[in-house]
Amino acid sequence: MKWNGFLTTSILAFTVAGAAWSEEEKVLYFYNWTDYYPPELLTKFEAETGIKVIQDGYDSNETLIAKLQAGGAAYDVIVPTDYVVAGMITDGLLQPINASEMSNFQYVKAEFKDPEFDPGRVYTAPYTWGVTGIAYDSAQVTGGELEQSWGVFFEPPAELEGKIAALDIGSEVIQAAALYLGLPQCTESNDDAAKIFALLEAQKPKLKMYSADSTVDRMASGEVAMHHLWSGATARAHEIKDTVRFIYPKEGTPMFRDNFAMPIGAPHPENAKIFINWMMVPENAAAVTNGIAYANSVESAEFLEDRWKNAESVNMPPEFADRLVPTEVCSPAAQELRDKIWTRLKG
Secondary structure (H helix, E strand, C coil), X not given: CCCCHHHHHHHHHXXXXXXXXXXXXXXXXXXXXXXCCCHHHHHHHHHHHCCEEEEEEECCHHHHHHHHHHCCCXXXXXXXXXXXXXXXXXXXXXXXXXXXXXXXXXXECHHHCCCCXXXXXXXXXXXXXXXXXXXXXXXXXHHXXXXXXXXXXXXXXXXXXXXXXXXXXXXXXXXXXXXXXXXXXXXXXXXXXXXXXXXHHHHHHXXXXXXXXXXXXXXXXXXXXXXXXXXXXXXXXXXXXXXXXXXXXXXXXXXXXXXXXXXXXXCCHHHHHHHHHHCCCHHHHHHHHHHHCCEECECCHHHCCHHHHCCCCCCCCHHHHHHEEECCCCCHHHHHHHHHHHHHHHC
């Protein structure tokens, strides 16, 4: 056979390109909430699978969705909260992963296997769960204790004014206000919206800031005396400053369930599934709780550190169970009202 230099060169080029492509496939683009995954666990994943993880962060579900809708950013794994999942599915932002068919799904706790926002776990797999309440520094409070109510946040004692931070997340703030006022969290009533806005407008001058970043450091350093905050972040702040306490508001304490999902257009879908399945191994799930202090959705108690087994902001006291309020999926009309309230408040 006559030697064909062009053919040989083409084969060589294809081989080199194929090798490069193989290297590219050993990559996972992970878009997650800021400070919401233990770095050492990613190191373990990379060592065990050979897949390099490149992580980027966001501060709200709204930011996540806007990024995906805008296009131009290809991620393999994302972490949406329960109340936005159904809408993301409807809007074609997620692709099926069929988590219930993965080998490690057997370890998922029964209450997280078939959620109403994703029946059968077609599009998501469970990550962590927790609640949103109020963190405060008992050392900066007269008497050292506050009432278990949203009232201390929205209508705080004078000594705390100017020392309070609210999460810079409209859905969280408005939901808390609705619970305090005894209104539906997804109200479509203009009258209800006016009441919520009036409460938030009156509270605003008493706040030091709205922020969802660096919450642990802010609370632990004493920069603020009170923070509208998640349970896990409060637990970590308490580890640094033992006078930090957590309130489960009696009017209703919002419960959230965060999930792994794969967006449409994920460049490495098989790597995404490997990662998600790996995260349902009990030891790995427990490492998340041990690292960031949020309860996980996998049967993993034997691997949990004692400090988190006994932490009140991680393991809610049983007497507060009836205060838990699942986050509802708001209708377009209710969401429009929320957007108007938040835009007007922050404007």
